[in-house]
Amino acid sequence: MDWLTQFPQMDDNRLRDIKKIIDEAFRGFTRAYGDSIETLFEPLRIFMVQAERFMTGTPWIIVFALIIGVAWLGSRNPKVVAATAVTMLLIGYFGMWEDTMKTISMIFVCTVISIAVGIPLGIAMARWNRMQAIVNPVLDVMQTMPSFVYLIPVVMLLGIGKVPGLIAVVIYAMPPVIRLTNLGIRLVDKEMLEAADAFGSSDWQKLKNVQLPLALPTIMAGINQTIMMALAMVVIASMIGVQGLGQPVLRAISNQYFTLGVFNGFAIVGIAIIFDRVSQSFGKRLQKHSEVVHG
Template identity: 75%
Template sequence: MDWFYEFPHMNDDSLRSLKKAIDEGFRAFTRGYGDAIEGFFSPLQHFLIAAERFMTHTPWPIITLIVLAVAWGASRSWKIVLSCLVTLLAIGYFDMWDDTMRTISMIFVCTLLSIAIGIPIGILMSRSDRLQRLVNPVLDVMQTMPSFVYLIPVVMLLGIGKVPGLIAVVIYAIPPMIRLTDLGIRLVDKDVLEAADAFGSSSWQKLKNVQLPLALPTIMAGINQTIMMALAMVVIASMIGVQGLGQPVLKAIANQYFTLGIFNGLAIVGIAIIFDRVSQAYGKRLQKHREIVHG
């Protein structure tokens, strides 16, 4: 009756051999193609370094004015602009400015990369039910896989540094971008598409002039979620050399520095609130514009 209480499993030797074969295969792939893959991501590294240098070397009043201008342009709300100013001044006052700028540059590059990859995949999914059925399980795995697991293959391929951390963050944060792009385009009113067809619009014109503008509020919600997930990954990415607010938090955990951890954690929360409020306000403005157009 032992079979009734114990789940049947592979023979220990077979399981060990299978794991060993997979590990050795991945190591061989890393040895054979690691340099080529590293070279492929070299432009991304230069872009990330340039973004970080701009954020950390530009005087703080200029960075503050840029952030406030973006917040006003997106939200048209003095409350949001004022809350951004207070948050940035508090971050500077508590001596977390440089780490915050490094984190913002990382989130900026991650978001651009997620948009560049996610929107085209979302568009393709919206045009093919078969592709949607194939991609959705992959996105499910990406969203439910523990975030630490992403670090293993990335570090084995590229080592420790900014780019591996960036790739791990993008893999973790991109699913909402893809899903909500797909959803936004599928939710476009069929009558509007029929009207575009009646005017002789090509598929590209219909996508560029009708579907994407009308799906933009939903796509903005995807960008918002991508930014939030990227920020959630910042502390974990610091384990493989990503500089920013995550490293002091990691140091605080290792050395039991309570105030260091709390202050840097609150700085991450402050950035998250800024990104969230600004992107949500912009999404609402787009939504109102769409309702006026439809009305």
């Protein structure tokens, strides 16, 4: 095994100097532009605060009815609605309602941002191969980079708080909706596009009336995965100030509170299952509708 020690390596002093230069350059960048970047993300902070205030400030019975209504509209499945009702009632009974509402508001904001950015980017990738060649390596890095690593530059730029956690969660959760939007549009039957061309449809009309409706079930699968990945980041995001179910879990880990960690962990699992079942059911309904319409 001596050959392992003979592998050519950079001199330690030189490597240390390079790391020091990079670290000092990034610190200088944060000092010079940190305030400007923070101002740029101020609308996100306001959006997050308003969503959280609505979920925590509205009487619980109204929020409960709203969640049940969304579950019914999305799934049209009595079993899913009943499971949603039981889960939310148990969360409230065990005193985790407020933390759950904070987590749901964060997931909602992250999902909206991921959809608003991810779907147009996926469409652009489907239309231009060069765009796909540029974006795919970036998505590979986003999906394989350890989630803790996202926190370092974000915290250095924006400090501790809601916005850094939100950005970290969006970076981690966005790739599925981008990839599956791209895939869904690329898988649209070419005969359908040729028929649209025969009717004199413009590129925008083909996208709006043919490609997006046919790709919608695949896009919904991407949104489903984005929601699941955002929930997976709840505990990690709590390390930099994101409130919700992640903070009690983090506190339980630090202080070895078994029941606190288990109860809040089950609450995270419960809302994850609700989101998963409702979004999956909605995607299946869209697929059936698309098959009926496009025959």
